Amino acid sequence: MVDVEATGSSSRRHRVVEVAVVLLDRELGAEGEFSTLVDPQGPVGPTHIHGIEAAHLGGAPRFAGIAARLMGLLRGRVLVGHNVGCDRAFLAAEFARVGVRLPAVPELCTMRMAAEHFAGAPVPYGLSLHACARALGVPGWPPHTALGDARTTAALFGHFVSETATVGGGPESAAVAERLSQAAGVRWPDAGALPGSADALWKRRSNVSAGQSVPNVRCGGA
Numbered sequence: 001m002v003d004v005e006a007t008g009s010s011s012r013r014h015r016v017v018e019v020a021v022v023l024l025d026r027e028l029g030a031e032g033e034f035s036t037l038v039d040p041q042g043p044v045g046p047t048h049i050h051g052i053e054a055a056h057l058g059g060a061p062r063f064a065g066i067a068a069r070l071m072g073l074l075r076g077r078v079l080v081g082h083n084v085g086c087d088r089a090f091l092a093a094e095f096a097r098v099g100v101r102l103p104a105v106p107e108l109c110t111m112r113m114a115a116e117h118f119a120g121a122p123v124p125y126g127l128s129l130h131a132c133a134r135a136l137g138v139p140g141w142p143p144h145t146a147l148g149d150a151r152t153t154a155a156l157f158g159h160f161v162s163e164t165a166t167v168g169g170g171p172e173s174a175a176v177a178e179r180l181s182q183a184a185g186v187r188w189p190d191a192g193a194l195p196g197s198a199d200a201l202w203k204r205r206s207n208v209s210a211g212q213s214v215p216n217v218r219c220g221g222a
Helices: 063-074 084-097 110-117 129-135 146-166 171-184
Strands: 002-006 016-024 030-037 079-081 107-109
Touching (some): 002 079, 002 146, 016 063, 016 084, 107 171, 110 129, 146 171
């Protein structure tokens, strides 16, 4: 699961200010998580949405300082997010700024999965992450925090995949299996070749509880 908070809505003009990854194994068990604030080298953008102020970013790494770590976490994985295309666009733009082309990583979108799940029974307030989580009884979390959103996305993903598997394996179950197979064949750049590839210190938000960090994990999962 991946989620980013950004300084605005355009991946071309705005920058990532926080990123989180929650890793699941093939059985949807939690393997660990990674999150950090990111110095956008400019204005932090809509603090009223993401809650991040410039004063919070003291000691936060630039994206270049975490790019190698992110590549290691995403390698061999399926990219899953709520409106995942948006997260992917921001990640691709940030990697491009450090000279890396984000490969064609297979992806799944929990917003699309929710649209199929709730077909014929519209979710109050639409298909936002908050609305879907409330409709499915997922406990509250600090919204618009990258780690909180990634954890909630993982909960939604587990619900939708388990639901289809319970009825004998539906389209989403087949989609997960297919994308896991595709992920294993994706060729990634060498992280060691990145400029400034040494891993920078992370800086996590103070208002999101810590989970299990992931210094090294196996490939193969979401």
